[in-house]
Amino acid sequence: MSKPPSGRRPLVAPRRNSASASRSGSGAARPARRSSKKKKKPSGNHSLLGRFFRWIGRMVFAVAWRGALLLALILFGFTFYYYSKLPPVSDLLDARARGSVTMLDRYGEVFAWRGEQFGGAITPDTVSPHLLHAVVATEDRRFYNHFGVSPRGILGAMIINMREGRGPLQGHGGSTITQQVAKLMCLGTPYDPELWDSEAAYEADCRETTIARKLQEVPFALAMEWRYSKDDILSIYFNRAYLGAGTRGFEAAAQRYFGISAAEVNAPQAAMLAGLLVAPSYFAPTRNLERAQERANVILGLMAREEYLTASELSAARANPATLSDAARDNMGGYFADWIMSEGPSFLTRDTTEDVILRTTFDPAMQRAAEDAINDVFTNQVREGSEAQAAIVVMSADGAVRAMVGGRDLRGAGLFNRATQAQRQTGSAFKPFVYATALDLGWRFDDLILDAPLTLNIPGSGAWSPENYSGEFYGEVTLTEALQASLNTAAVRLSEQVGRDLVRQVASEFGIDSDLAAGPALALGASESSLLEMSGAYAGILNGGSAVTPYGLLELRLMGDDTPLMGQTGGIRERVITDNAARQLIYMMNQVVENGTGQRANLADVEVAGKTGTTNSARDAWFIGFTSDYVAGVWMGYDDNRPLTGVTGGGLPAELWRQTMERIQANQPASPLPMIDPIAEGSRGPNRVLSTNEGTGQVLDGAADLAEQILMQVLGGLLGRSDQ
Template sequence: MAQKRGRSEPNFDVPEGQPGRRGDLDLRLSREDRAGGGDTRSDGRVSRQTGKRSASRGNSQGRGASAKRKPRRSWIGRIVYGGVVLGLWAVIGLAGLIAYHASQLPPIDQLAVPKRPPNIAILASDGSLLANRGETGGRVVSIKELPPYLPRAFVAIEDRRFYQHFGVDPVGILRAIGQNLTRRGVAQGGSTLTQQLAKNLFLTQERTASRKIQEAILALWLEHKYTKDEILELYLNRVYFGAGAYGVEAAAQRYFGKPAKDVSLAQAAMLGGLVQAPSRLAPNRNLPAAQARAAQVLAAMQELGFASAQDVKVALAQPARPASVRGGGSANYVADLVMDVLDDYVGKFDTDITVQTTVDTSLQATAERALVDELNKQGARYNVAQGALVSMRPDGAIRALIGGRDYAQSQFNRATTAKRQPGSSFKPFVYLTAVEHGATPDTVRDDAPVKIGNWAPENYSHRYEGPVTLRTALAHSLNTVAVRLGQEVGPKAVVQTAQRLGITSPLQANGSIALGTSEVTLLEMVGAYGAFANGGTGVIPYVVASVKGSDGKVLYKRADSGLGRVISPDADGMMNAMMHEVFVSGTGKKADIPGWDLAGKSGTTQDYRDAWFIGFSGSLVTGVWLGNDDGELTKKVTGGNLPADIWKTYMVQALKGQTPVPLPNLNRWRKAPETTASVANAGPAGILNQIFGDDVAPAPQPEAPVRRTRQQRAEPNFIEKLFGIGE
């Protein structure tokens, strides 16, 4: 019978002496076999008993367990490990911070350097710079135009590692901190030139951590986008130098009166040091501080090999000084006029433009000296504070224009904007109208009392000469004759004549127009006199000759233009003959220049409020006005004294070296030399004109007549007092 096979159970017994014997078999989990790396007690701590038991096992087991255990870190290792972890978190935090501030900037693909506001360079007729206009104060210059030491001055003092760093310079920051803490060497900031440019181009001037982060981000972008020289060129054209000057060209013109390409090493060092604190270091405000800073720049340049020791020695021995601009720079009055009319010639523009003017720098300087010197010498005595001068060619091209005594003190242009009564300088329009109605220089009119309604104008002398020629009446500015002529031709005709010659201000067509009671500007009057000087062609005064873009393209060029013929040759000859007599025997005799045929007219308004003198040769027309801005009366300033003195001082220099030009159409009507005294010189009035050289037009107001009272007529007048006539 077969033996019944039963189910066998697993047997883990092993023979004696074999490894893994039953008696030696331990199926408990060791510390290393447990999840978590070892036995734990109910309180969570590792059981030391298990560890001890494992250690007591066989050699092979003990070595295996020991090999699996990790050594405990030393305190140095823990510090290093902690530092690495903190550094990683710091990097992550910084990256997040940078990402946040970067998100506040425009997208990189949309980022672009903003356009620099256009500059308007205003040049004289010879191409020299008169002034800059616009927000920057100077044109853009290429780094290739500049002397090498000029950009190097900025690198030496502001960012000596400019060509080594990538936009942000950690080495430079640490060095600057060390130098500033130890106070050794030239004090430096931590911002690179690229960072400064980024701030100027894109950011505000606030000092915050957020702005510094954005500044660094933008600096990195600039370094990626542009070459080092392009960045330096952008910087030199954008940095602020104070006094409204943005860019090195504007600063060189502002402080040294020359283009940046012509500055010396000493001047370049001063400009380089200026950007640290433009207001505090401006050489025209704090020259010692500016020169001390420039010396630091020179030392840095020598240290870096940017300038030789000998050149630095010379620059230190002859430090830069700002150029002085006398009178606040009268050329600025010209520049203001250019800006007023520029829109008439060119439309909108977004790049630099150059405006060529008709102004002669030599004549401009001569005119300024003549006006300012006379006011400095005589202004207080005569109680006159202001003046203006306009000089132009007979075709209307302005050669000199002075709008006031000192532009720095007052930018109001009295030559182009101030409207004042011209007084007797308006009379040539009356006489021209009479000539065009048949009169001649030898036509006789009665110098006698005249009355229009309740208005009875008088001569300056309060005396009357009887019958006189128009030539004599205009030369000695007899008011009664001018009023009679005005009434004969009609006030409207006089107004039309003045307007035909170029007067654009509103004129009142009443009886007093003959004595110049309607207000006009000096520029209008000089322009109208230009028609007499050029033979009868009406002119439009102009100062802009051409306009060019930054690429040299001509945007505007003046063509010959004018008002056409406004005076016939005969009428012009007669007027020039009568106004020539003003210089021969009349109110302008003291302004005569030997060798030249001159013509013109003086003018003084009621109570000596305004004084004018306008005269011309065949090549130049010049007018002068003196008075006070608030209308305060002067102390007997007449057109024939101070204005005539200024006019002559200027014209002598302006005509110096030129061949005399005859007045057009004059010879036919020129007066023959006299052997006897003229009518006007025979009496007290003639003597007065020789002493004072002018008349004073009363303030005729037909609507509100002004007459001397009986008491006033009974009192001795100025003439009677002077010559002892009467009581």
Template sequence: MSTAATVNARAAASSFTMKIQGLDAPTLSSLVRNLGRSLANPPAKARRAIRRFGKIVGKTRQRAWQSDSRWKSTVRLTAVGCILLAATVLVWALKDVPWSEIRDGTLKPVVVLETAAGGPLVRQGPFQGPYAEFSQFPPQLIDAVLSVEDRRFMDHFGIDVRGIARALIRNFDAGSVVEGGSTITQQLIKLQYLDSNRTIKRKIQEFVISLWLEWKLGKQEILTRYLNSAYLGAGATGMPAAARIYFNKDIGALNLQESALLAGLLRAPSQWNPIDNFEGARQRTSVVLDAMVANGKITAPRAAQLKAGFATLHPTTPTPRSGSWFADWISPKAGEIAGASPGSTTVRTTLDPRLQRIAEKVTRNALDTEGKVVGASQVALVAMTSDGAVVAMVGGRDYKKSQFNRAVTAKRQPGSTFKLFVYYAALKAGLSLSDQVLDAPVDVHGWSPENSSGRYRGWVTLAEAFARSLNAPTVALAQEVGLENVIAAARELGIDAPLSDTPSLALGTSEVSLLDLTSAYASVHLGKAPVEPWGIVEFRAAGQAKAFRVGSHSTPSVDLSAYRPDLLALLQLVVQRGTGREANPGVFAAGKTGTSQNNRDAWFVGFTEPLVAGVWVGNDDDTPMKGVTGGALPAHIWRDFMREAMTAPATGTLEAGATSPHSCNITACSRSYRSFRPSDCSYQPYFGGRRLCEK
């Protein structure tokens, strides 16, 4: 405002004040009353202005209220939407989580395989020792693990917020990932229950399961599972296995230095395992000892003493790994026995380590020498007792290069080894070994088989025809007794492979496995049929006071005593002066040679007094060998195996003895009772507690 305007305003105010002051009291009173009446009853224009002003104020207030309501509604809707979205994400992420299996620890039951003598049967690949309870782990091992892996394990709730924050800060400072914030609970979840993909879904699962596991299991059980399932290098899964492989000790016998070494392997087992990287293991152990000092578990002088003595530590490799094909064959049955039982189940098998080593050595040497000359690249061998207990198994030349089991899975033409069933059918039809059959060209619906020599001998006895493995008289004999009876004879002795009802069946053109064929010959040795191959002696679940015998689940139902002497005579004749002379080990032996068309497969199957064994040689691509017959390379392998096998008694025993007075027929029990539990061979009746299955 300008100075002149200010002066004018002050003059006007002063003039008004002087006028008011110049009025007498009655006049001033009358003026005030008239002003009040004017304000109480304003003119029409003033009233309209006031009403308009009121409307404007009212509308403004209404709009403000409406705006506030809309804002509150928006907030509410947003909150509800967020809740629904979070619920949807949780349902999506957690719908596939096997909660009950995680709770019970039944996703990966531990099965420990033992040899017939009770020693560890270590297969190629990861080795997992017996499941250890929390009380079995030495306190120094637990201290070492917690010090280096999860110092606040006993304090957090599955997710260590402080640890995550600390890791983020250190990683940010370093410019790369140098530290993780996962807890032992989270590591257990990664090991046993979730895949390793770094996805949002897996992170959500890991977070929720961690909280749930802490509430459901508790600290001791989580730590116990983790120590039993962590991989520690050199094929060892779990601390008990690592203690055995690195130090040849039980888990409870570890000292502080050894405990620190194992704890150090958890972060990078393949990189720091002492067998391959002794210096790296030493340095890592020093890191663990320093962590234990920082955590107050040991003193600095004690740590220094242990570091200085590390050079005296000598880790040991596990015992030679044998029986790999056998372990692969028996593992499904062992897994069926273990079922979903928590903890470990120890399964004692029929495998004899000494016989297994002999089988591997003999087959390898044969392929490296004679096999190279004749073009044989693969081999299979099965050895069993007369009741079908498999004591040795070789499924190929080298398990490391090929785990395909040619003794069990492969099916090949057995050649003349199949003739056993033709002559068994003939004996059942009433013929004798002295009866004669014509060895001459034969024609069956346009098919004319020839003898391998190309010569014919005229009338020959059944015994001579079998010993010389003559084709023509065997085909004629099969036609005489009927192919349906030949097939029935094979079935009776245990052959369950598809058999073609064609004349060539008599010469072994239908494919069978070496295991089944060897079992059929075992039936002749036993004098009862069929013999079912088996590989488990007994089992014992963790916490069970006794073991349960398994053995063979089939009882041979066919009595062969009426025909066994003649069948033995036929098979002995083959070894004494027939096609199997090269298999003669110098003691009682009986068996049969077999060669498929164009020398693609060569076999020898037979038995001595203690053992039944079958051998096959050939090539995976089915290419012919150079003149190999069953009486040559397979017979040599069989002879060499039997000679060494009989030089000393077996190292194992197939008798379960007093430890397993009860035999558990798992197959029959599982079929009879839906509630059957293999771990203790029991079932739940309608009333009362669980009962022992005695099928």
């Protein structure tokens, strides 16, 4: 083999570490150093544990996302189910099971409401912006940003509840407006009267807060957000929410409390309405105006926080809190309204599904006069803490009832009405019907009747001897004298002479429909009757002897209709006694007030006729009388039938009557009573003023007090404070 050229090295393949050797500057290759530290292999136990945890993690993740997917599918399924069942918004705005009754007084002004008021459908576009802002700021400040439920709100409410010592679902609910609408709709379950005892029970169940109910609310709320717009949901809320005093929806509430539309409410009024949502009955301004105003003040602060009100607007609103309308503030005529509801056809009053307008005979000024009279008498002349009750009825001669006080809870409604429901013995207030019978048979006002001891044998009871209160007898007296002094033996004698069956017939035809006593005690008022019946019977005397049916309803029509479904123009019925007999009787009853037991009812410059009545042991005290224009009846007593102390028909009842009628007649011209002129009639002479008073014999009528009459004269007609 030939040698390579001079100066060149032979071509050979480099060794593996030649590069390393050349870098080290050595001509010989060096083996690479190995690290003296060896990598530790994981032990078998550690490797197994890691794999186990990784497997657990993968399993949890797999279960979690699959469970979440399953829950999402279930939630979607329920949401879609509810979505498919939701009706159009227009079908949800008025979901009342009952209709409403709005009552107008004789002048066409609203004075009372019954049933469930609904003022008509409203939307966020038609209500006052203040009302929209107040509701959103109070109930759901994030309403326009959530999808129907607010997990943050629910969690926050649960924390607050537990912090305050309640269960997580007791108290604050954290519900959005959408969830509240879900409750109002009872999750789509309609009211069925066959399944529920009442609508109240149905709604109580709908409002029940349980975990199951909360879980149901979620898909229902989601479905509503899917099906309806935000404004649609607010529309349902605005129209279905219960806001106290029988009102459904903000339009009805605005009309009820302020007498204006929901489109016209200002900031303080809107705040008061929004404040009702949390507890409508408790915060109702008709129940406690000051409390409602305090709640509204809180709402105004929330509106300012959400920048719906400026600082100056907030100050102005708080300086001028909302107040009630005149009709809502007065809140009078509750007993009258309940009476009308009981008298009208049930399908258009108590059980109506329609919205009904009733025009009535009610007169607010006369009602106020009666209420003020009771307040004055019981404040100034009755022992503090007394449980004695009183009732008043005022009507026109044709039976049109103008005012009614059914008890000392003057503004109460749905309570026991002593003017219409209480059946009490009438005492001597019944005697005018004895004299009416005699006069109609031809007796005269100045004919004589014997007032002397009388004993009647009553089958099954034995001998009965009525007595006068004074214990004295006055011999022959005129009918006028006998009535004005309320002589018992004279009344019984007259009843027996004309025939007690005929007396019963006359009283019944005048409108006393109660079961009248069959025995001779009939003449002394042993029978029971209501104040309304007795007042109506006296109205028959005033209008000339024709019977009267007390009435309060003038016209009934459906809301929105101009044509009445029914109406009434008067209550006068058939004639019972002649006009001449009625005119004589009115004169005799006038003498009761001028010279007899009813002097305390005298009115200055106004002619008055009437009759007192006091029953056995003074358990009932009456005064019923009339001027030429109006009849008024007054009853006093205890609900448990205890005897009154120091009270007779000629005492506090006559005083109540006088104070009521003074107020009523104050602005009216005085007209003479339709009675005879005794001189023109050829009277036998002036009536004697007998020193007696209405009294009971040993059996019935009684306890009128001669001493009271003497005190009245001595003190100028002013009686000292009664212990009743």
